[in-house]
Amino acid sequence: MSVTNIDTVDNFVNFIRSPSLAVVHFSAEWAEQCIQVTDILKELSKLPEVQSSGSKFGVCDAENLSEISLQYKVDSVPTVILFKNGSAVDRVDGADAAQITSKVRSQCGAKDLNNASQQPLEERLKALINKHNIMLFMKGTRDSPRCGFSKTIIQILNGTGAQYDTFDILTDEEVRQGLKTYSDWPTYPQLYVKGELIGGLDIIKELQESGDLESTLNA
Amino acid sequence: MSMVYTEEYLKEKLIKELDAVHVEVRDESDGCGAKFSALVVSDRFEGKPPLARQRLVHAALRDELRAVHAFSQRTLTAAQWRARPAPAP
Secondary structure, eight states: OOEEEEOSHHHHHHHHTSSSOEEEEEEOTTOHHHHHHHHHHHHHHHSHHHHHTTOEEEEEETTTTHHHHHHTTOOSSSEEEEEETTEEEEEEESOOHHHHHHHHHHHTTOOSTTOGGGSOHHHHHHHHHTSSSEEEEESBOSSSBOSHHHHHHHHHHHHHTOOOEEEEGGGOHHHHHHHHHHTTOOSSOEEEETTEEEEOHHHHHHHHHHTOHHHHHTO | OOOOOOHHHHHHHHHHHHTOSEEEEEEOSTTSSSEEEEEEEOGGGTTOOHHHHHHHHHHHTHHHHHHOSEEEEEEEOHHHHHTSOOOOO
16 A cells, blocks of 8 residues: 555545545655655555555645645645544644654554553553563664664674564654653663563663673573 | 753762762763763662662652653672772773
């Protein structure tokens, strides 16, 4: 599934009419942030939970469809508006990846690990912590860490050859703040083994220096 | 606007809260107070694994850590500190 180009008012009206989620990106050629949003929407459209919900994604030029932009009070780009049955149910102004991701996910009503509206936070956190024997909550992903500490901890983990899974706390503000409270730990990255908090980069480094890292990971 | 903490302030607080015999705090953020590293030596850490020690430090700096973006720490007991190899000049 990919992003549909909406070039006329009629196309727009038809597009948003559907009972399942229709996400419209108001865009402009000259705005660099719109490229980011286009990428985000492309990635979201590939998620299995999004595909199975029948959600669709469209992009329109905010200046060309100026009467639509006016109607929905779109005064800057990029703006993403989520529609169901012809009405706007939510929106994100600006290229806020975390918000766009979480709103699309919750609006498409997906029943999975990451659906905030269907599961109380504590249950979600418990499920996420236990998703893998070795679970790392970090900024960014294993292949693109977004902070120095996260990058270093990935390097150390990769060095041990252990199998682990990661969660990008930049994509989910609720988990990001909720986990800090739940585990009473103020910073990221956070490493869990068999559901138990081991600590952050400092502790992993200490374990590595004392030679205890492998045994901790294989506990 | 979040508070900007100085090295001195954090050091004093750690000494007070944790009965520390030696504390070093370094501002790693070019003075904007967003990123710190700390070395804390205290016998309160005796018998505690690294995780528990770090929690003591977090508790001592609970309010301050909310304003800081990144924080790294080393926690040692007085005996461990004395036993450290001499630092490079």
